[in-house]
Amino acid sequence: xxxxxxxxxxxxxxxxxxxxxxxxxxxxxxxxxxxxxxxxxxxxxxxxxxxxxxxxxxxxxxxxxxxxxxxxxxxxxxxxxxxxxxxxxxxxxxxxxxxxxxxxxxxxxxxxxxxxxxxxxxxxxxxxxxxxxxxxxxxxxxxxxxxxxxxxxxxxxxxxxxxxxxxxxxxxxxxxxxxxxxxxxxxxxxxxxxxxxxxxxxxxx
Numbered sequence: 001x002x003x004x005x006x007x008x009x010x011x012x013x014x015x016x017x018x019x020x021x022x023x024x025x026x027x028x029x030x031x032x033x034x035x036x037x038x039x040x041x042x043x044x045x046x047x048x049x050x051x052x053x054x055x056x057x058x059x060x061x062x063x064x065x066x067x068x069x070x071x072x073x074x075x076x077x078x079x080x081x082x083x084x085x086x087x088x089x090x091x092x093x094x095x096x097x098x099x100x101x102x103x104x105x106x107x108x109x110x111x112x113x114x115x116x117x118x119x120x121x122x123x124x125x126x127x128x129x130x131x132x133x134x135x136x137x138x139x140x141x142x143x144x145x146x147x148x149x150x151x152x153x154x155x156x157x158x159x160x161x162x163x164x165x166x167x168x169x170x171x172x173x174x175x176x177x178x179x180x181x182x183x184x185x186x187x188x189x190x191x192x193x194x195x196x197x198x199x200x201x202x203x204x205x
Contacts, residue, residue: 002059006045012038015086017061019044028061029082031090033164036172036195051082060086066094070131077126079119087112088123090164098131100124148182149174152189161196169195 005028007021012035018025028046038044046061047068060082062068067089074085088097091112100108101124109120149170156166173191174182181187 002048002050004046005048005059005061007043009038009040009042009044011040012036017044017046019046026059028059029086030061031086031164033090033168034061034063036165036168058082062089064094070094070097073127073130074123077119077122079122080115084112084114084119087114091162094131097127101127101131104128148185148188151185152192155189156192156196165196166192 005019005021005026007019007026009017010020010025011018015029015032015035017028017030017035017038019028020026028048030046046063047065048059048061049068049071051058051060060071062071071082071085071089074080074088075082080088088109092100092108096108100106104124106117106120106124109115109123110117115123152170152173153163153167156170157163161169169192170188173188173195177188177191181191
């Protein structure tokens with residue numbers, strides 16, 4: 001079982017990251033926010049799980065152990081496969097999931113593509129008592145938002161992008177901008193639009 005990977009990022013496209021480990025490039029499925037946050041050429045480490053099927057071997061990667069644990073719990077719910085579980089984690093943080101379960105708020109899960117009303121109720125039922133809100137926080141490498149990146153994130157959400165995609169795109173655009181651009185919200189927004197556009201475009205290709 002492959003439980004973790006550390007290596008150089010060779011590519012990050014849509015919902016997958018290719019990591020070179022010992023001269024071998026391994027493709028790992030991740031949520032879009034994660035793929036957007038890594039940089040080609042940089043070293044990264046992932047918590048992983050290898051899912052074996054008759055005709056397929058798939059690696060799924062996570063920034064934190066909490067995300068991996070929640071993924072495993074979601075997969076234990078009838079009707080939730082690996083892709084649906086990743087869809088939930090793409091839309092909700094582990095803390096959001098724990099809170100929705102604690103509040104018996106199945107509507108939070110119905111918003112996820114591929115999760116119907118029956119499955120949403122099963123998620124709440126199966127995960128009740130297995131998650132603690134206080135123990136499931138955002139990953140340690142989350143970047144504190146600046147006022148401009150926060151404004152850009154809100155603008156992207158106003159254009160229809162999800163917060164899970166908009167926030168890291170805004171933060172990445174701000175980080176990559178020149179000092180002059182960092183004073184210009186429109187310049188950061190243009191950069192962020194290019195980032196989210198390329199990610200979603202590649203994911204759909």
